[in-house]
Structures are given as C-alpha cells and as structure tokens.
Amino acid sequence: MSELQNDRLLRALLRQPVDKTPVWMMRQAGRYLPEYRATRAKAGSFMDLCRTPELACEVTLQPLARFPLDAAILFSDILTIPDAMGLGLYFGDGEGPKFHRPIRCQSDVAALGVPDPEEDLRYVMDAVRLIRRELCHRVPLIGFSGSPWTLATYMVEGEGSKQFARVKGLLFDEPDVLHDLLAKLADAVIAYLNAQIAAGAQAVMLFDTWGGVLAPDNYQRFSLAYMQRIVDGLTREFAGHRIPVVLFTKGGGQWLEVMAGSGCDALGVDWTTDIGEARERVGQKVALQGNLDPCVLYASPEVIRNAVGKVLESYGAGSGHVFNLGHGIHPEIPPEHAAAMITAVHELSVQYHV
Amino acid sequence: MSELQNDRLLRALLRQPVDKTPVWMMRQAGRYLPEYRATRAKAGSFMDLCRTPELACEVTLQPLARFPLDAAILFSDILTIPDAMGLGLYFGDGEGPKFHRPIRCQSDVAALGVPDPEEDLRYVMDAVRLIRRELCHRVPLIGFSGSPWTLATYMVEGEGSKQFARVKGLLFDEPDVLHDLLAKLADAVIAYLNAQIAAGAQAVMLFDTWGGVLAPDNYQRFSLAYMQRIVDGLTREFAGHRIPVVLFTKGGGQWLEVMAGSGCDALGVDWTTDIGEARERVGQKVALQGNLDPCVLYASPEVIRNAVGKVLESYGAGSGHVFNLGHGIHPEIPPEHAAAMITAVHELSVQYHV
Numbered sequence: 001m002s003e004l005q006n007d008r009l010l011r012a013l014l015r016q017p018v019d020k021t022p023v024w025m026m027r028q029a030g031r032y033l034p035e036y037r038a039t040r041a042k043a044g045s046f047m048d049l050c051r052t053p054e055l056a057c058e059v060t061l062q063p064l065a066r067f068p069l070d071a072a073i074l075f076s077d078i079l080t081i082p083d084a085m086g087l088g089l090y091f092g093d094g095e096g097p098k099f100h101r102p103i104r105c106q107s108d109v110a111a112l113g114v115p116d117p118e119e120d121l122r123y124v125m126d127a128v129r130l131i132r133r134e135l136c137h138r139v140p141l142i143g144f145s146g147s148p149w150t151l152a153t154y155m156v157e158g159e160g161s162k163q164f165a166r167v168k169g170l171l172f173d174e175p176d177v178l179h180d181l182l183a184k185l186a187d188a189v190i191a192y193l194n195a196q197i198a199a200g201a202q203a204v205m206l207f208d209t210w211g212g213v214l215a216p217d218n219y220q221r222f223s224l225a226y227m228q229r230i231v232d233g234l235t236r237e238f239a240g241h242r243i244p245v246v247l248f249t250k251g252g253g254q255w256l257e258v259m260a261g262s263g264c265d266a267l268g269v270d271w272t273t274d275i276g277e278a279r280e281r282v283g284q285k286v287a288l289q290g291n292l293d294p295c296v297l298y299a300s301p302e303v304i305r306n307a308v309g310k311v312l313e314s315y316g317a318g319s320g321h322v323f324n325l326g327h328g329i330h331p332e333i334p335p336e337h338a339a340a341m342i343t344a345v346h347e348l349s350v351q352y353h354v
Numbered sequence: 355m356s357e358l359q360n361d362r363l364l365r366a367l368l369r370q371p372v373d374k375t376p377v378w379m380m381r382q383a384g385r386y387l388p389e390y391r392a393t394r395a396k397a398g399s400f401m402d403l404c405r406t407p408e409l410a411c412e413v414t415l416q417p418l419a420r421f422p423l424d425a426a427i428l429f430s431d432i433l434t435i436p437d438a439m440g441l442g443l444y445f446g447d448g449e450g451p452k453f454h455r456p457i458r459c460q461s462d463v464a465a466l467g468v469p470d471p472e473e474d475l476r477y478v479m480d481a482v483r484l485i486r487r488e489l490c491h492r493v494p495l496i497g498f499s500g501s502p503w504t505l506a507t508y509m510v511e512g513e514g515s516k517q518f519a520r521v522k523g524l525l526f527d528e529p530d531v532l533h534d535l536l537a538k539l540a541d542a543v544i545a546y547l548n549a550q551i552a553a554g555a556q557a558v559m560l561f562d563t564w565g566g567v568l569a570p571d572n573y574q575r576f577s578l579a580y581m582q583r584i585v586d587g588l589t590r591e592f593a594g595h596r597i598p599v600v601l602f603t604k605g606g607g608q609w610l611e612v613m614a615g616s617g618c619d620a621l622g623v624d625w626t627t628d629i630g631e632a633r634e635r636v637g638q639k640v641a642l643q644g645n646l647d648p649c650v651l652y653a654s655p656e657v658i659r660n661a662v663g664k665v666l667e668s669y670g671a672g673s674g675h676v677f678n679l680g681h682g683i684h685p686e687i688p689p690e691h692a693a694a695m696i697t698a699v700h701e702l703s704v705q706y707h708v
Contacts, residue, residue: 163684165652172653172661215625215647215680217664253608254627271569273608293569298519299526307526310571326569330517 006139009071013203013244013266013287015320021312021349022070023342024142027328028063029075033335035062046091050077053126060131064139066335067342071139071203072131074196076124078146078207081188082155084115102158106174109181114188117195125199132200143201145193147208148185148230149223152178164213171222178222186226190233197235197243205246205268206230212251219255228262246289250327253278260285271326276314288315289322292341297325297333301340308344317352360493363425367557367598367620367641369674375666375703376424377696378496381682382417383429387689389416400445404431407480414485418493420689421696425493425557426485428550430478432500432561435542436509438469456512460528463535468542471549479553486554497555499547501562502539502584503577506532518567525576532576540580544587551589551597559600559622560584566605573609582616600643604681607632614639625680630668642669643676646695651687655694662698671706
C-alpha cells in the first residue's frame with residue numbers, strides 16, 4: 001500500500017488505524033453529475049459507455065475531480081458476466097436491463113460457458129488498467145461483480161423483477177438446476193474478479209442486490225454459499241498487498257453474523273440497520289461499510305451534516321468503518337449535497353480516530 | 355367468542371390453546387381466483403368494487419367457499435382514508451394507486467379533515483355489517499387499515515414509489531409537517547378501525563407496507579410511534595369480546611422487539627425472518643402471524659407441503675401462531691396451490707397442539 005497517497009480505504013477495510021473515516025459513494029460515477037451525462041450522451045448507449053475503456057475511465061474519475069473521495073470504483077455494469085455468457089444484454093428506453101436469451105431450463109444452463117475475462121471481458125480489464133494508470137496512486141481502485149444469486153435473478157427472469165416468480169420457481173421446484181447455474185456463475189465471478197485484481201483492482205466488492213428477497217435458509221443456501229465459494233477462490237494477496245473483499249447484501253441486515261463468517265474483510269450495510277448495533281453483532285470479525293439513507297441527500301446540507309454525524313457516532317471510536325450510502329446515490333441529487341456529505345464525514349470523524 | 359363456530363384465529367392471536375394452527379392469506383380475496391375476476395369485471399373499476407358493499411361482501415366470502423380458511427378479511431383498499439380526506443384516489447390502467455391532489459406542504463396538511471367513518475366511509479362499514487351477517491358466525495372477520503406512515507407515503511408521493519424521495523424529503527427537511535400529517539392520520543385510523551369494530555370486525559390489522567424503507571430511528575419516530583398511538587386508542591373489548599390487534603411492517607424483521615412493545619397482540623412477519631427466531635426474540639409478549647414466502651406457491655403441491663412443514667416446525671409447539679404468507683398471494687398462483695398450503699397447515703400442525 002505504500003505507494004498510495006491515500007490508503008485510508010484499504011486500512012479501514014482491514015481495520016487498521018486511520019486519521020479520519022474514509023468515504024465513497026455507490027454509483028458515485030453516475031447520472032447526478034452533469035459531466036457524466038455529457039460523457040454518456042457522447043458514448044451512445046449505456047453499454048457502449050461500459051464497453052469503451054477510455055470513456056469508462058473518464059466517468060470513473062469524474063467524481064474524484066469534484067470531491068475528496070477516498071476511493072474510485074470501476075465504472076461498469078453488474079451484468080457484464082451474463083452478457084459475456086451470450087445472453088444478449090440490452091437496455092430499453094428508460095428501462096432496466098433485459099436479456100434477449102434468458103435461462104429457463106437445465107439445457108440452457110448446460111450450454112453456458114465460463115467467460116475468459118481477458119478475452120470475453122477484455123474491455124473491463126482494459127478499463128481497470130487505464131483507470132489505475134490515470135489514478136497515479138492517488139486513491140485505491142475498487143473492482144466489483146454482481147453476486148451469483150443476483151446475476152441469476154436477471155438471467156432467469158430475463159429482466160428486473162419485483163416478485164422473482166421465475167427464479168424462485170426454479171429454486172423451489174428445480175433447485176439442482178439453480179445450483180448448477182450458481183456454481184457456474186461462482187466460477188465465472190472468481191475468474192472475473194481475479195482478473196480485475198491482476199489488472200489493478202486494489203479491493204473488490206460483491207453486490208448481492210437481491211439476496212434480501214430470500215427466506216433466511218434459502219439466502220444461506222442460494223446466495224451466501226456461493227459468495228463464500230468466491231471469497232475462498234479470490235486472490236487475497238497481490239504484488240505484496242492484501243486485497244480486501246467486501247460483501248453487500250441489500251436487505252441483509254438480519255444476516256450479518258453469518259455473512260461475517262464467510263471470510264470476507266468487510267460487509268456493506270444498508271440504512272435499515274443501525275451501524276452501531278451491526279458493529280456489536282459482528283464484533284472484531286469484519287469492517288463495515290455504510291450506511292446513510294440515500295434519501296438524506298435530498299435534504300439541506302445542514303440536515304445532511306447532522307445525519308452523517310449520527311452514523312459516525314453510532315459506529316463510534318476506532319477504525320473499521322468506511323462511510324458510504326446504504327445504496328446508490330439517486331440521479332436527482334444535487335452534487336453540492338454529495339459534497340456536503342463527504343466534507344462532513346472527513347470533518348466530523350476526526351474525533352473518533354485519536 | 356362463544357358464538358363463533360371456528361374461533362381458532364382469535365384464540366391463536368391471544369395465545370390461547372388451539373387444536374391446529376389457524377391459517378388465512380393476505381389478499382385471499384383477489385385476482386388469483388376466477389370468481390373474483392368475474393365479480394371485478396361486473397363491478398367496473400377496482401374502487402367501484404370496494405365501494406359497493408354487496409360486491410365487497412361477495413369477494414370477501416369467495417375464498418371461504420373454496421378453502422377451509424380460519425378467517426375472513428374485509429375486502430377493501432388501504433387508501434380509503436386518504437380518498438375520504440379528499441385526495442381523489444384513482445387507478446390508471448394496469449397501474450397502482452394514484453392521487454389527483456397529493457400533499458406537498460403544511461397548508462395541504464392543515465386543510466385535511468379527519469373523516470367520519472359512518473359518514474365518509476360508510477360503504478366500508480356497510481360492507482363489514484353485511485359480511486358479518488353473511489358469515490353467520492362461521493369464522494371471525496378481520497378489519498384493517500394502512501398505517502399512518504404507509505398512507506403518508508402514497509399521499510405525499512401521489513402514487514406508489516421505489517425511492518420515496520418526496521416523503522423522505524419532508525421527513526428530513528420538514529419533520530414537523532410530516533408529524534402533523536401522521537398525527538391526523540393516526541386520529542383518522544383510530545376512528546376508522548373503531549368504527550369497523552363497532553360494525554362487526556372481530557380482529558384488526560395495521561398494514562405498514564412501507565415502514566421497512568426507513569432507517570431504524572426514523573422507523574420508530576415516524577411509523578411505529580403512530581401505530582403505537584393507534585393501539586392505545588383502539589377499542590380492545592367489544593360486546594364482551596377481546597379484539598386482537600396485529601401490526602405488520604413489511605421488511606420490519608429487525609425491529610420485532612420494539613414492535614412487540616407497542617401493546618399489540620400479534621405481529622405479522624414476512625419471510626425474510628425465521629419465525630422460530632422471531633418467537634425467541636418476542637418471547638411471551640405477542641403472537642406471530644406468517645410467514646411463508648408467497649413465491650413458494652408457484653412450486654408443486656409437494657414442495658408447498660414441505661415448505662409449510664418447515665415454517666410450522668420452526669415456530670414449534672404451542673399456540674400463538676397464525677399461519678399466513680409473508681405478503682399477499684400473487685395473481686398468477688393456481689388456486690389448487692393455495693388449497694395445498696391450507697390443507698398442509700391444518701394437517702401438519704396438529705402435532706404441535708397436543
């Protein structure tokens with residue numbers, strides 16, 4: 001880590017002392033920034049933006065030019081792996097992600113190959129390399145992937161879902177088919193994240209956006225078990241540096257103890273859990289990342305500062321906390337409100353690191 | 355209760371011994387039933403169906419003609435109160451509920467009156483009276499209302515929402531305005547539910563569909579505090595019978611302890627919490643209602659039976675459990691699958707009540 005000018009994020013994820021609490025935002029490179037919207041317009045489609053390393057690098061760095069953030073996160077989509085598996089990812093106008101060829105049965109699963117990251121997902125690895133070069137060791141770069149369960153929900157439903165009828169139908173009626181799919185996805189995610197690490201990602205995060213729609217036993221069997229397999233398969237040391245791994249199950253506040261047992265370094269926590277109580281529950285096992293309600297950023301800078309103070313106070317003294325929103329920043333947020341949050345984190349957290 | 359032929363539901367809600375676990379389903383009168391769709395077509399709009407006591411009674415009783423359910427629940431909408439307050443409820447084609455005149459500021463709140471249930475919501479009370487007459491003491495009738503917070507989300511957003519930007523904007527920036535609105539809604543809900551009880555409802559349930567989108571401290575201040583006020587204001591004994599009160603916050607599994615302290619008789623639990631762990635956490639304070647994942651009903655009758663068995667086993671021996679889905683039954687579920695669940699509950703639960 002020595003070459004990093006600002007290694008607060010990596011230190012906090014490993015629960016090492018820091019001078020102040022590091023902060024970044026999920027979707028920090030995104031539509032709330034006018035400069036992002038300009039690059040996006042230039043790129044054409046959203047996927048063109050993801051697939052063009054120069055543009056992905058440009059938007060990754062935009063929030064760092066505006067705000068004193070403690071990390072960059074690769075700009076990409078969580079569905080690059082199923083796309084590389086041949087499902088045909090596309091985005092309708094104003095709609096979420098969809099697949100031309102969803103997965104519906106055992107033979108669909110059997111036909112899936114595990115993508116070679118440097119071949120089939122080279123545009124992602126090229127973006128990682130380019131971002132690392134452009135970052136010049138200022139802050140660390142976080143790589144990421146969707147979790148197997150979350151990828152499977154989109155692959156089976158064919159699009160976003162509210163009720164997850166198809167993928168849960170598979171879970172209940174043909175669990176072996178779903179397990180085959182999840183095992184293949186876990187292999188693909190391991191290869192994908194290890195390639196990101198080899199290309200320069202200095203920490204990695206698994207986004208389990210839809211784990212929270214499962215009953216507790218099914219969460220453990222169909223989501224956490226495969227994240228665990230990934231944690232076990234990841235490169236944890238690279239070029240002499242420890243690579244922290246963060247798991248984030250949205251709506252997973254009830255399951256932090258079992259998640260903390262997976263061997264990961266940190267857990268993302270959404271805003272429905274008090275972060276101080278979360279810290280008590282996980283003890284010394286993991287660091288925590290979160291967890292301001294993203295809607296607080298609609299409020300005035302004074303209200304934002306107070307809300308930041310409450311999260312910091314709840315976590316309390318000592319390292320092991322990475323400040324973040326409990327979910328991605330909304331497109332309507334004024335950038336000055338994000339700035340107010342980031343400033344407040346740095347100013348108000350000093351007292352907890354003496 | 356002596357006049358009821360089947361008082362299992364009321365006994366279980368009060369944690370009195372039963373011969374088998376009672377069962378009903380949220381949205382049991384609904385689109386998954388062809389006879390419901392026929393009545394709905396006859397009625398015209400969804401709100402016409404709610405507003406015509408004879409038709410509301412007809413659909414309320416339909417599932418009881420098919421299945422050996424242990425309770426009827428009033429067929430109505432959760433947004434009748436804001437509609438009666440003058441906001442103008444309507445449903446676009448294939449869309450959720452919307453209001454012509456949403457609430458945006460203090461003067462909007464100040465202009466709201468508390469509806470007189472027997473005047474402004476007489477169609478609901480007439481439906482309750484008619485259903486009670488038609489039920490002929492076979493099973494108890496459950497009345498219900500949306501929680502103040504849940505009503506406020508629709509009233510402020512003007513429609514359903516995923517992010518709740520407007521109502522949370524009010525919460526963070528103008529909390530006093532929101533408190534005024536919630537206080538008025540709590541008064542309205544107390545009057546509404548007490549009128550339902552006077553008209554014949556034998557248990558009442560508060561649906562807090564959107565409490566789970568709040569951070570823990572805000573949940574307690576903006577949702578639970580007003581449900582608590584309602585619990586305190588309800589008629590708890592009527593015509594010599596105890597009227598059980600059930601609170602259900604979807605996504606509230608992390609907060610069962612504080613909810614159980616509200617003075618209610620039972621808590622609804624969604625499927626993301628293990629019901630046996632929930633029972634340990636709330637102890638002897640309240641009964642529990644739930645909590646099969648509604649998506650299990652897409653699976654085969656054998657899988658449904660096994661899943662029912664697991665929920666019953668997790669709750670364990672003794673009374674205090676009302677079996678239900680963790681949320682409303684989906685419109686695509688074959689009625690035979692609901693039948694398989696209900697049969698399994700009655701057959702498999704006998705062993706836990708010896």
